[in-house]
Amino acid sequence: MTNTYTLQVAGLERDLPIIRLTENLSIASFVILGDAELLREASPLLVDKLPEVDVIVTAEAKGIPLAYEVTNQLGLSAYYVARKTVKPYMQNPLMNEVHSITTQAKQTLCFDQKDALEIKGKRVAIIDDVISTGESLRALEELVELAGGNVVAKAAILAEGDAAKREDIIFLEELPLFD
Numbered sequence: 001m002t003n004t005y006t007l008q009v010a011g012l013e014r015d016l017p018i019i020r021l022t023e024n025l026s027i028a029s030f031v032i033l034g035d036a037e038l039l040r041e042a043s044p045l046l047v048d049k050l051p052e053v054d055v056i057v058t059a060e061a062k063g064i065p066l067a068y069e070v071t072n073q074l075g076l077s078a079y080y081v082a083r084k085t086v087k088p089y090m091q092n093p094l095m096n097e098v099h100s101i102t103t104q105a106k107q108t109l110c111f112d113q114k115d116a117l118e119i120k121g122k123r124v125a126i127i128d129d130v131i132s133t134g135e136s137l138r139a140l141e142e143l144v145e146l147a148g149g150n151v152v153a154k155a156a157i158l159a160e161g162d163a164a165k166r167e168d169i170i171f172l173e174e175l176p177l178f179d
């Protein structure tokens with residue numbers, strides 16, 4: 001049977017399967033895609049911790065439903081998703097490289113030019129489900145800055161491993177890493 005870690009967040013409990021990534025590193029897999037209840041309960045708690053912002057930015061994929069909830073609760077009209085592949089319908093994409101804890105190979109983060117132009121000059125909150133090595137966040141922050149946005153907040157539901165020691169991020173709960 002799969003080992004699990006019991007996470008308590010936003011008044012809810014979830015049993016997260018522990019998944020081996022390498023010989024010495026396992027994570028408690030936190031997948032909020034489809035978990036409407038957790039998204040509904042966690043989003044207002046994150047919103048309460050945010051400063052005033054103009055737009056929400058996230059990276060695909062697991063950050064998307066959270067960015068949507070937070071955007072709605074703030075009464076904003078749009079949120080922006082950095083894609084991990086350039087699609088044929090994207091025009092003049094703005095790109096940066098990323099390498100997260102769960103990805104072996106280098107990945108690209110990119111904004112459609114239209115989105116990049118809309119982010120320019122805006123106060124941006126970067127939202128994600130979990131921050132671990134911080135690589136995804138760093139790459140997304142760089143991409144927002146390339147677009148001319150001003151990152152005023154970096155927030156996630158969970159801070160994993162050493163990320164929980166960071167003072168520049170907003171989060172609700174810690175998530176341990178495992179050997």
Ligand SMILES: O=P(O)(O)OC[C@H]1O[C@H](OP(=O)(O)OP(=O)(O)O)[C@H](O)[C@@H]1O
Nearest residue numbers: 060061062100101102132133134135136
């Ligand atoms: O701090 P890091 O080490 O970069 O890890 C955090 C990132 O990893 C996860 O995404 P993942 O790379 O698994 O991609 P996905 O959302 O497309 O599944 C998560 O949604 C964060 O974006």
Ligand SMILES: Nc1ncnc2[nH]cnc12
Nearest residue numbers: 027028029030101130132
């Ligand atoms: N614990 C986790 N579960 C799913 N994706 C992640 N990305 C980084 N940490 C993760």
